[in-house]
Amino acid sequence: MTEEPDPAPLYREPRQARSAATLARVLRAAEEIASSAGLEEMTITGVAERAGVSVGTIYRRFDDKEQLVTALAERMLERREAYVAERLRAAEPSLSGVMDAYAHALLQSFAEGNKLFPELLRARGVKAVDRGAHAITEIHRLLVEAATRYTDEIRRSDPQAALDTVARALLGACFHNSVRPDPATGEVARRRYADELGDMATVYLLTPDRDRTSRSPLTVHARPQP
Numbered sequence: 001m002t003e004e005p006d007p008a009p010l011y012r013e014p015r016q017a018r019s020a021a022t023l024a025r026v027l028r029a030a031e032e033i034a035s036s037a038g039l040e041e042m043t044i045t046g047v048a049e050r051a052g053v054s055v056g057t058i059y060r061r062f063d064d065k066e067q068l069v070t071a072l073a074e075r076m077l078e079r080r081e082a083y084v085a086e087r088l089r090a091a092e093p094s095l096s097g098v099m100d101a102y103a104h105a106l107l108q109s110f111a112e113g114n115k116l117f118p119e120l121l122r123a124r125g126v127k128a129v130d131r132g133a134h135a136i137t138e139i140h141r142l143l144v145e146a147a148t149r150y151t152d153e154i155r156r157s158d159p160q161a162a163l164d165t166v167a168r169a170l171l172g173a174c175f176h177n178s179v180r181p182d183p184a185t186g187e188v189a190r191r192r193y194a195d196e197l198g199d200m201a202t203v204y205l206l207t208p209d210r211d212r213t214s215r216s217p218l219t220v221h222a223r224p225q226p
Contacts, residue, residue, distance in 0.1 A: 100198035
């Protein structure tokens with residue numbers, strides 16, 4: 001059986017601390033420009049000027065602008081994963097504490113660069129979808145891992161399936177908030193919305209399953225004859 005070749009690197013990785021610091025400065029400059037002016041207006045020259053490096057320094061790391069955009073999207077996804085993991089580690093040691101930490105972390109991470117991130121994914125095409133799916137899977141795993149120690153508190157018949165539902169619902173709600181025209185913005189509004197999402201998740205997990213066997217099928221009433 002032929003092994004698949006390793007995927008090509010996103011860019012030439014730095015080997016020294018100084019080079020790593022320069023790369024971080026370049027990516028930060030690229031994100032600042034793209035966030036304020038959009039990807040179309042972001043140029044290698046503009047990034048070099050903002051980062052305080054030469055154009056040649058950037059081309060020694062990236063082949064072209066597309067590769068720079070790819071690295072920028074990767075950086076934002078890694079930052080989301082790390083932030084959610086950090087907040088879950090610091091969560092209050094309870095089921096509700098984990099749900100609150102997850103909701104707050106997701107809402108904050110999506111609020112950060114919320115206009116830029118969808119544009120980055122569209123610009124990268126199929127590979128972006130693959131990497132975005134990986135990030136979603138990792139964030140999902142982080143919640144399940146953090147909440148598994150409290151499964152004895154969950155009153156649903158299948159605790160793992162219930163945690164899966166909660167992870168999907170909160171992720172969807174936070175993503176929707178980031179793309180809707182009237183998102184919950186500002187620290188107070190985001191905190192209130194995250195609290196509500198955390199409460200909703202906790203209440204669901206602490207509520208036993210409905211007795212579906214006793215429910216009668218919907219009755220279709222005939223329309224009255226004239």
